[in-house]
Amino acid sequence: MLTAHTIKVLQSLDKKKFRQKYNLFLVEGNKIICELFNSNFKIKEIFSIDPQKLGRTNFPVTHISENELKKISFLQHPKDSVAVCYLEEEKKSWDKNIQLVLDGIQDPGNLGTIIRLADWFGIEQIICSEDTVDFYNPKVIQATMGSFTRVNIFYTNLVDYLSKTENINIGTDMDGENIYHFKKPDKMNLILGNEGNGMRPETEKLLQKNIMIPRFGKSQSTESLNVSMAAGIILGQLFSNGRD
Numbered sequence: 001m002l003t004a005h006t007i008k009v010l011q012s013l014d015k016k017k018f019r020q021k022y023n024l025f026l027v028e029g030n031k032i033i034c035e036l037f038n039s040n041f042k043i044k045e046i047f048s049i050d051p052q053k054l055g056r057t058n059f060p061v062t063h064i065s066e067n068e069l070k071k072i073s074f075l076q077h078p079k080d081s082v083a084v085c086y087l088e089e090e091k092k093s094w095d096k097n098i099q100l101v102l103d104g105i106q107d108p109g110n111l112g113t114i115i116r117l118a119d120w121f122g123i124e125q126i127i128c129s130e131d132t133v134d135f136y137n138p139k140v141i142q143a144t145m146g147s148f149t150r151v152n153i154f155y156t157n158l159v160d161y162l163s164k165t166e167n168i169n170i171g172t173d174m175d176g177e178n179i180y181h182f183k184k185p186d187k188m189n190l191i192l193g194n195e196g197n198g199m200r201p202e203t204e205k206l207l208q209k210n211i212m213i214p215r216f217g218k219s220q221s222t223e224s225l226n227v228s229m230a231a232g233i234i235l236g237q238l239f240s241n242g243r244d
Helices: 004-012 016-022 030-036 066-072 108-120 138-144 158-164 227-241
Strands: 024-028 043-048 061-063 081-086 098-103 125-129 152-156 168-178 188-193 209-212
Touching: 004 016, 004 066, 016 024, 024 030, 024 138, 030 043, 030 081, 030 138, 043 066, 098 108, 098 158, 108 125, 108 138, 108 227, 125 158, 152 158, 188 227
Parallel strands: 043 061, 098 125, 098 188, 125 152, 168 188, 168 209
Antiparallel strands: 024 081, 043 081
């Protein structure tokens, strides 16, 4: 049985300040939890309504009721288990050949989808501005479907980073080069801006190239694409070009 204190602590982990205070975050659902077993993330404890479905695990598992699961879950329809994990220390790595750079992304679903896209296309690293949504946010973790365990993510001052990187800084703009004619450079940073405002002026100044996704619809009335949708289209085309 969960104590009132444990429930209170776990419920507080939807806020960044409490994740940092306790050095913990939550992962929900057996499918994503099983991804943790082969990752560098350390599990403190797992709470499950059916521990046998997790299979053999070296981590402590506490059997809880469905009612207790509802109290500690951040999902509208709670799944089978919740894992309490320790925050990982950020690992700032060397430039990778292709990286995503996020300038002020605020929507957790967008960040989670972008992390999942990075994993799909084999992109090992995402660099985030300091005001990009925290990737330990429960909605981000859920949207990644486990991909956060395979993509290195770190937060930094983008102006400082982009002014020193050896990769070519590439942004998105409707006046940019058509993505379907664009030749992917060997080393590049694909920079994606805030959902409403795009990238900030100081970031734009550090761009060396711009690309755009042309519209094919007759009405031409759609102003823009969702940032994670745009990322998927661009990455698909970049990697298709790379196979030519």
